[in-house]
Amino acid sequence: MNGRVRAVLGRVDEPLTEGWQLASTPPGQIADPEALARADVTWLPVAPSPQAGAPSTAAAALRAAKVWSLDGPRRRFDGEDWWWRKRFPGANRADRAEPSNILGEEEETALCFDGLATIADVWLNGVLLVSSTNMFVAHRVVVDLAADNELVIRCRALDALLAARRPRPRWRAPMVEHQQLRWFRATLLGRTPGWSPPAAVVGPWRPIRLERSRGIVVDDVTLRTSFDGDAGVLHVACQIRSLPAEESGRGRVTLALERGGTVHRATLDRAPASDDPGRPGATYAGRIVVPRVERWWPHTHGEPALYRAHLSVSLERDGRAPPVEVDLGAVGFREVALDTGPDHRGFGLRINGVPVFCRGACWTPLDPVSLAADPRELEAALDQVRDSGMNMLRVSGTMVYESDDFYDAADAKGILIWQDFMFANMDYPEDDPAFARSVDEEARQVLKRLAARPSLAVLCGNSEVEQQAAMWGASRDRWEPPLFRETLAARAAEVCPDVPYWPSSAHGGAFPHQADVGTSSYYGVGAYQRALDDARRAEVRFASECLAFANVPDARALDRMPGGESLRVHHPAWKERAPRDLGAGWDFDDVRDHYVARLFHVDPATLRYADHERYLALGRVATGEIMAAVFGEWRRKRSTCRGGLVWFLRDLWPGAGWGIVDAGGEPKAAYHFLRRALQPTAVHISDEGGNGLAVHVVHDGPAPLVAELEIALFRAGEIVVGRARRPVEAPPHGALEIPAAAFFEGFLDLNHAYRFGPPPADLVVASLTRDGGEPFAQAFHVLLGASFAHAGASGALRELDLGLTASARPRDDGDVDLVIATRRFARAIHVDVEHFRATDNHFHLAPGGTRTVRLHRLASNGSAKPLRGTLQPLNAESATKVTVAT
Structure with a gap:
């Protein structure tokens, strides 16, 4: 609800994670907490979920209690009403440390629900507090707590609600088990038989918090970045309220931006008073200019430079002005431009004016049952993405909006985000007023949370709605619903004007998936x-x-x-x-x-x-x-x-x-x-038919590439029949295409396109090296028909002896260097060492080649355990044991 506010000095956020109980009842049997108290209901204690900061979903709670798992009998989570309850004491200042440097004694207490899936009612002490129809919308409600409080949440059975008669969709979405799910703002995870586990997300899936503020409340912060020449500009607006609200005082709001010990500051101005009763307090807005700003780059192309943003807020009353410090998190400065080409048929991104080849994968929650992840697990997962050479993740409309920890890690590691709004495949009832209002609030909240994040590269209206409409026979005029062509586009342009908007994941051409x-x-x-x-x-x-x-x-x-x-x-x-x-x-x-x-x-x-x-x-x-x-x-x-x-x-x-x-x-x-294929600098070989083999060198880095390219030719998996090398230079963010034949005197039919005799070689290896070291990029071309390239009719054609050796050399840090050598071509070597993970695996090794692979010790391994492992090439009859160097 607070947009980009990450922490406020003087505001106490108390996650309500412990002491919850869970129960299920038949749909519609119990109407409210009073009836619930009279009913014969079996309550299950809910194990705390620190990762979620919430009591967690129904499925996750049952899994933690070991009464259900994905490996056991299926349970229809959408077929039951689910209840959570918790008792907790009210405000008692004597029981907690006083926040320091706070102005005034008046306190505001709010209950915050960051995500309730999906049709949920919340009661506090028997009084209905929240009715939510959208799992992607957060709620903040100011409350008066009693000495002892009971919080009750009911999530209604979605199956019963889906059974209500509604207009039929104009096209079908066969991936979804019930077509009328389109009316409900819920994730498709757990509701798409064929590709997601049968664990529909029901219940609190994001934190539930008690938020206690004193003195000053900072609300509705919005951030936006832009450029003025080589200077970066951060635009900020926020709502400031004093407690108690009747007191007046002249406010002073200072914005600070810090990187590497250098701090830039600016003072925000108070906007004219608003007559909008929904916006209490005063609006402050302004901007800060950073000369010669360090730009943020995807990690494949440069450094993902970040600045830390802070607000310092004070209200002068009675001669005192102690400030409240507000952490706004990290921001970055980068220009993202959508390039469709001179014919307007393309789609490409330019980051800071440089064309970027975006490669990566579609993200899935680390735990599809709870939808929660420890920040350290997210860090490790995005490290894995970065190390693979990927520079983009897509958060698909079939999933959920991710946590701030996810986007923080993407910002810090230089990973671009293609962000779908959470719509996929279906014909959504955009003309329904209640549905439209809910979607607008969802979009507003999500965009304010994502604004000024440098990793955010594309905002996309949906996943495959246009494609599904076209494939299932909808008329052409219905392929691009106004919800995605106009409504969400306008909201994105308002809040995130620096981010390209695209209406659907498959869009353009005579049909959307062209x-x-x-x-x-x-x-x-x-x-x-x-x-x-x-x-x-x-x-x-x-x-x-x-x-x-x-x-x-x-x-x-x-x-x-x-x-x-x-x-x-x-x-x-x-x-x-x-x-x-x-x-x-x-x-x-x-x-x-x-x-x-x-x-x-x-x-x-x-x-x-x-x-x-x-x-x-x-x-x-x-x-x-x-x-x-x-x-x-x-x-x-x-x-x-x-x-x-x-x-x-x-x-x-x-x-x-x-x-x-x-x-x-x-x-x-x-x-x-x-x-290996996606590293910032990589090499690839392509068969160009009558034009022979081409060697492609791609280089994304900000500095020129200076290296040596070697092409080696082998026959029968071992015999060297040619070897040549030459220096190569590639410009920053550049690529080369070099005919392999240019490396050798005379004509060599390296891809056997002309067939005037036997092929001169059946294996071609292209390697990039520096200063005679091991190749840092390598490509293999195996000629079709080579005896060692195929498995044979039974899949059993393997060689008895490749001359493969593997020697492990322990390192001081607990990891191991595995030195591998082979006499003959070894294809797709699988390294399997107990309690270790190889940094590279399933790799080819050229005849006579050597390479060193780092083995990372896993946390489960004790230092006293002996090192045991094998190497199994795809073309070897038996595995090679790893020996330990002495």
């Missing part, structure tokens, strides 16, 4: 099972989501599924968690199998029962190879594409989900393939 115009959900390579060259032929401009596969996690993650290590891919317990589109006669396991067959020339169905572990190993690598190849294609210099976001970053529950990271936070093979 890949070569605007933005699209691109699944040509992927769900639609097209060949890899479709990534170029489709001329994708910006894939707001793409490359959805049922990505197989490593064995330890599979062990956490029902059935454990004995589970097989055709088992119902596996298939329950295999993502699918409802109504389709296929799932995303089938999509993965299609590309396993293409890459490895095997029959996945036969391999699945002949050698299930081999089947899984090929599946892990196949989706990683496909994703890396597509992004290599999209990042090349002549590509039309300006960005791609994988659907999803992280699985919602254990299984072979869309995530490139499993539900426990462990990277899958696909993550590692992408990590």
Whole structure:
């Protein structure tokens, strides 16, 4: 409710996390707390949820009490009324430390509900306090507390409300189990069979707080950044109220902006008095100018420079003016511009005037049951994003608006945010006045919270509403509802004028999901099972989501599924968690199998029962190879594409989900393939047919790239038949395309396009190095038909001896350096060392090559445990044991 206010010196925020009880009743059976007290209801103590700062959702509470889990029988959380209650004492200044430096004795106490899902009523001491119809709207209510208080919350059964007769939608959204969910402002998580766990979000999912203020109350803070030449300008407006309200005093509001010990200050001016009774107190507004401001950049392109913003507020009364300090959090200065190109067919972002290739994934809550996450877990998850070379996350309209901790981490780590409003696929009743008012309040609150965040790069009206309308036969005039084309666009322009607005995640062209115009959900390579060259032929401009596969996690993650290590891919317990589109006669396991067959020339169905572990190993690598190849294609210099976001970053529950990271936070093979392809400086090889092989060097950094590019040619997986190197230079934020044939004397048919004889090589390796060190970027091109490239008809073609060695060298910090060497080409080496996580995995190693991989010690490992592990290349018959160097 306070926009960007993070903390106020003198205001006490008391999270109400402990002492809650939970009960469920049949829909509509109990009307209010008085009837509840008379009813025979079984109450369950709710374990405190420090991460949520709230009593937590019904599903999370039952999970914590070990009476329900995602692995057990399903429970219809939308089919019951749910009740929470808590008793707590009222204000008692003798029982708590006095805030220092506070003016006056008058105190204002407010109950704050930051998120109630979904149709909720709140009573305080038997009096109805809040009725909420939107889980995305926060409520703040000033209250008078008694000596002893009872807070009661009821969340009504959504199923009963959905049963009411309402007008039919103009198109269907098959991913949603009930079409009339469109009337309710609730997340689709838990309500989309086929891709989200069956745990509908019901109850308090954001903090419930007692807010006690004395002396001065700071409300309704709005921030906005702009530029005046090379100076950054921060615009601030806020509401200031004194307690008690009848007292008068001349206010002084000072804004401070600090970075690196340098502080800039400015005084805000009081605006003319307002006659609006809904805006008590006085409005103060002003701006602060920072000469030669340090600009914020995505981490791939520069430093994400941040400034800390503070307000100091005082009211002069009786000759005293002790200030109240208000922390407004971090702000950054950057210019974001939407570039649609001279033909207005494209979609690309320019950050501070520089075109940025946006790559990343669609974010999912770390815990889809509670929707809460410890700030340290969020930090670790976004570190993982940054380390992968990704520079953008999309918060999709199928999810929820994330916490301030999430956006803080994105700001600090230089990760751009594509932010959807929480609308997806459905035909929303925008003409209903109550619905429209609720949506407007939701948008206002969300935008004020996100304003002046440098990570915020795109505001998007919805996820695939236009695409769904078009695909399901709605007339063209209904594809772009005014809610997204006009209403939300206007609100975004008012509060966040520096952020581009886009009406839908798939938008532009003759139909909304046309890949070569605007933005699209691109699944040509992927769900639609097209060949890899479709990534170029489709001329994708910006894939707001793409490359959805049922990505197989490593064995330890599979062990956490029902059935454990004995589970097989055709088992119902596996298939329950295999993502699918409802109504389709296929799932995303089938999509993965299609590309396993293409890459490895095997029959996945036969391999699945002949050698299930081999089947899984090929599946892990196949989706990683496909994703890396597509992004290599999209990042090349002549590509039309300006960005791609994988659907999803992280699985919602254990299984072979869309995530490139499993539900426990462990990277899958696909993550590692992408990590190498998405680094700020990367190299890629493409087959250009009769034009031979092309080597593509992309460089996002702010300084020129000076390096050496080596191309090595091998035959039969071991024999060196050519090697050449030359210096290369790339400008800042630049790219190169170099014919591989230019490195060698005479003509070499390196991609065997002309077929006038045997190929000169069946493996081409391009490496970027500096000063003769290990390659810092590398690409491999395996000629189609090479014996070591395919698994064979049975999937069992593997070599007995690659000459692979692995030596572990302990480090002083507790981690381990793993030194790996091979005589022959080793494909997709899987490093598996107990109690350690490899910084890189599922990587290729060139013949005669060596590399050092860092192993991070996991918290579960004690220093006394011996190091045990293996390396398993995809083309090796057996694993290689890790030895410990002496």
